Each structure stands twice: as C-alpha cells, then as structure tokens.
Amino acid sequence: xxxxxxxxxxxxxxxxxxxxxxxxxxxxxxxxxxxxxxxxxxxxxxxxxxxxxxxxxxxxxxxxxxxxxxxxxxxxxxxxxxxxxxxxxxxxxxxxxxxxxxxxxxxxxxxxxxxxxxxxxxxxxxxxxxxxxxxxxxxxxxxxxxxxxxxxxxxxxxxxxxxxxxxxxxxxxxxxxxxxxxxxxxxxxxxxxxxxxxxxxxxxxxxxxxxxxxxxxxxxxxxxxxxxxxxxxxxxxxxxxxxxxxxxxxxxxxxxxxxxxxxxxxxxxxxxxxxxxxxxxxxxxxxxxxxxxxxxxxxxxxxxxxxxxxxxxx
Numbered sequence: 509x510x511x512x513x514x515x516x517x518x519x520x521x522x523x524x525x526x527x528x529x530x531x532x533x534x535x536x537x538x539x540x541x542x543x544x545x546x547x548x549x550x551x552x553x554x555x556x557x558x559x560x561x562x563x564x565x566x567x568x569x570x571x572x573x574x575x576x577x578x579x580x581x582x583x584x585x586x587x588x589x590x591x592x593x594x595x596x597x598x599x600x601x602x603x604x605x606x607x608x609x610x611x612x613x614x615x616x617x618x619x620x621x622x623x624x625x626x627x628x629x630x631x632x633x634x635x636x637x638x639x640x641x642x643x644x645x646x647x648x649x650x651x652x653x654x655x656x657x658x659x660x661x662x663x664x665x666x667x668x669x670x671x672x673x674x675x676x677x678x679x680x681x682x683x684x685x686x687x688x689x690x691x692x693x694x695x696x697x698x699x700x701x702x703x704x705x706x707x708x709x710x711x712x713x714x715x716x717x718x719x720x721x722x723x724x725x726x727x728x729x730x731x732x733x734x735x736x737x738x739x740x741x742x743x744x745x746x747x748x749x750x751x752x753x754x755x756x757x758x759x760x761x762x763x764x765x766x767x768x769x770x771x772x773x774x775x776x777x778x779x780x781x782x783x784x785x786x787x788x789x790x791x792x793x794x795x796x797x798x799x800x801x802x803x804x805x806x807x808x809x810x811x812x813x814x815x816x817x818x819x820x821x822x
Contacts, residue, residue: 510606510633512797512804520689522696522727523603526595526800536764537600543722543729543762546597550759550775551717554782556737557753562785570638572645575755576709579734581640581788582781583705584608588633590774591798594704595765596727599687602765604798605727608633611700612644612707616652625651626660626700633795637788660698683725701726711736717758729762 518525540546559575567573587594587608594605608631616623627647631640651658667675685691696702701723708720710733717735722728735756742752761771781788797804 510608513606513801514805520598520603521693522607522689522702523596523605524798524801526602526604526798528800528802529602533602533764533767537597537602540764541600543597543724546762546764547722548761548763548768548771549719550761550771552757552759552775552779553740553754554757554779555752556755558783559755559785560753566637566789570641573637573641576707576712576734577641577644578637578785578788579732579757579782580610580644580707581635581637582778582785583610583707583730583732584631584633584635584640585781585788585792586774586778587704588792588795590770590777591796592766592770592800593730593761593774594798595800596729597762597764598689598727602800603727604801605704607704609703610705610707611703611728612709613700614648614651625658626698627651627658628698628700628703634791636791637785658698659694660700663695663698686725699726701728703728705730705732707732707734709734711755717756719758719760722760722762729765731760733758 513524515521515524518527536546556575559578563573563575563578570577591604594608596603596605609628610631611626611628613624613626616625627644629643629647631643635643667678670678682691682695691702700706703726706720706723706728708718708731710716710718714736716738717733720731720733722731735758737753737755739751739753741749744750759775763771
C-alpha cells in the first residue's frame with residue numbers, strides 16, 4: 509500500500525478522498541452516476557515488430573518476458589507518472605487508489621469448458637519491466653498448477669451454491685457496503701473488480717481487441733484489451749506506402765476521474781512507452797503524486813512530486 513498520505517475523515521481503506529478539484533469535476537459524478545454512463549473509448553495501434561525485437565533482445569535477462577508483460581509494465585509506469593488515471597468514483601465521490609493493482613483473467617485450460625480465474629498482482633510505482641514480469645509470472649504459475657484454487661475461486665463456489673434469492677441479497681449487501689467503504693477487506697483483497705486497471709489479452713485467442721465494458725461493481729476505471737498481431741499499410745515520412753505489423757489496443761475509461769485532455773496525453777505517453785520500451789528497464793526518475801488529495805506526508809522533490817495541471821509527461 510502506498511503511504512503518501514495519512515488516512516483521514518472521508519477516506520476509504522482502499523483510497524483517499526480527492527477534494528482539491530474544480531467544481532465541474534466534483535459535479536460530474538452526480539450527473540453521470542454510473543460507469544456505464546461515463547465510458548469513453550480509445551483505440552491504438554502499436555508497432556509489433558519493435559516490441560517483438562525488444563522482447564527477443566531481453567528475454568535472456570528477463571525470463572518469461574512477453575509483449576503482454578511490456579504492456580503491463582507500461583500501464584504501471586503511466587500510473588506512476590499520470591496519477592489521475594488511478595482514481596475511481598464510488599457513490600458519487602471521487603477517490604485516489606492507495607495502491608496499484610492490475611487484474612487479469614487467466615484460463616487454466618484453453619478449451620470451451622476451461623476454468624477461468626482472476627489474479628490481481630500488486631505493483632510498486634517504481635517497478636521495472638523485470639519486476640513486473642517476475643510478479644505476474646509468479647502469480648500465473650501459482651494459479652495454473654493442476655488442482656490450484658485461489659481464494660477468489662473458493663468464494664465464487666460458495667456464492668454459486670446459494671439459492672438465487674439469497675445470492676441477490678448477498679451481492680446487494682456487498683454493493684451497499686462497498687458504497688460506504690465497508691466492504692470486508694478479505695473480499696476486497698481477492699476481488700478483480702477492485703483494481704487500478706484491468707487487462708485482457710484476447711490476442712492470445714487469435715482475435716482483434718474488443719471494447720470491454722467497465723464493471724459497475726468495484727473501483728476499476730481503466731480497462732485495456734490487447735488483440736492479435738496484424739499487418740496493415742502505412743505511410744512513411746516521404747508519403748511512401750509500406751507494410752507494418754501492429755498490435756491493436758482498445759481502452760475503455762471512466763471519464764469522471766479526469767478530463768479528456770489528461771486522458772489524451774496519457775494515451776500519447778502509453779504509445780511512447782510501447783514504441784520505445786527501453787525506459788521500462790529502469791525505474792522512473794521520479795514518482796508523481798495526485799495533488800487532488802493534498803500534500804504528501806513524505807515530500808521529497810527527487811521522489812514524490814505532486815502532479816501539476818500544466819505538467820505534461822510526454
């Protein structure tokens with residue numbers, strides 16, 4: 509858990525209340541009351557040839573490295589540099605996550621009836637590509653073993669055996685508890701819906717990326733889908749046509765957590781990282797802190813720098 513701020517009145521155990529924002533940002537969650545109302549969609553094409561070459565070059569020093577790990581590391585990096593995207597809205601109030609969790613669904617067997625299970629690795633804002641790859645691979649390996657069953661699987665099985673009327677009551681109660689920040693920590697810890705972001709790698713199934721909806725339950729405001737590799741025609745600087753191999757990304761976000769300008773610059777920064785992933789091999793030179801919460805407890809100009817509205821990290 510990030511300890512930038514001391515928990516105060518109005519904060520949740522999983523996030524700090526964001527109050528230092530303009531009137532429009534405060535008002536919008538009362539106008540757009542659900543994530544479904546607030547979804548915005550982005551699409552990006554990334555040069556796959558550069559990413560493939562980068563992965564081949566560094567796979568010996570980073571065992572198990574894949575393009576998906578590069579994307580995950582880039583997502584962690586943009587959260588550390590563009591902290592507004594690590595916000596969420598619950599019950600018309602704006603909060604900032606006090607950790608970085610990225611949820612993934614993995615399939616234990618690639619068949620129609622293969623069991624799916626969520627994993628929710630937790631990252632540090634200073635994590636490098638090697639750190640991210642190790643953390644994710646350890647989680648996947650622990651959950652892919654034959655007979656493996658994590659806490660999320662156990663809870664799902666218990667709930668699935670309840671009568672429909674009782675299940676409706678329990679899920680409704682959990683929603684209400686979450687609205688006021690009283691969701692049991694044991695459930696929050698295993699919930700894939702309580703995360704900074706969600707990633708689905710549908711390219712591993714051989715299809716193009718989808719626009720995946722945000723979940724109304726939980727705190728996830730950022731959903732990324734990575735598709736299969738394709739070839740397309742493009743123009744170089746001289747106007748000549750050439751073919752390039754690309755990977756498609758489709759991103760769905762909650763527009764209530766920050767404005768369109770901030771999102772646009774964040775997507776530009778994500779594209780920059782994926783086109784030149786070498787910077788992910790080293791930790792960020794600085795970690796930028798959400799200034800909507802307040803002044804950090806441990807303020808060090810060389811480490812924690814409050815995000816300024818005019819600052820652009822691209």
